[in-house]
Amino acid sequence: MDSEKIKLGLWSGVGGALVTMYVGFNFGGWVTNGGAVAMAKETAATAVAERLGSICVAQFNRDKAKSEKLVEMKGKDAWEIGRFIDAQSWAIMPGDEKSDSGVADACARQLSKTS
Numbered sequence: 001m002d003s004e005k006i007k008l009g010l011w012s013g014v015g016g017a018l019v020t021m022y023v024g025f026n027f028g029g030w031v032t033n034g035g036a037v038a039m040a041k042e043t044a045a046t047a048v049a050e051r052l053g054s055i056c057v058a059q060f061n062r063d064k065a066k067s068e069k070l071v072e073m074k075g076k077d078a079w080e081i082g083r084f085i086d087a088q089s090w091a092i093m094p095g096d097e098k099s100d101s102g103v104a105d106a107c108a109r110q111l112s113k114t115s
Contacts, residue, residue, distance in 0.1 A: 053106025
């Protein structure tokens with residue numbers, strides 16, 4: 001057996017494995033367990049905020065001055081709308097003392113679609 005050919009074969013295998021991992025993680029969509037858990041938490045938080053945004057819209061619809069407030073909200077910049085919704089307390093969920101910014105943002109998106 002030729003030891004040089006064996007070394008070359010082993011190093012080629014190592015190099016191929018490294019290239020495969022590089023391509024897989026950077027371009028192939030592979031993720032580590034920690035990355036998958038983080039993505040799942042982010043997706044779950046977004047889904048919860050969207051569902052709670054529906055409650056916020058329902059609370060908006062119970063507001064007697066909703067038409068005027070909707071006009072006022074449309075005159076604001078996108079980054080101010082969440083603060084405006086917080087100030088109206090539509091995004092405060094029953095049993096909570098303060099709102100979550102994700103809920104206010106989801107509420108703003110849903111209100112912009114309906115009007």
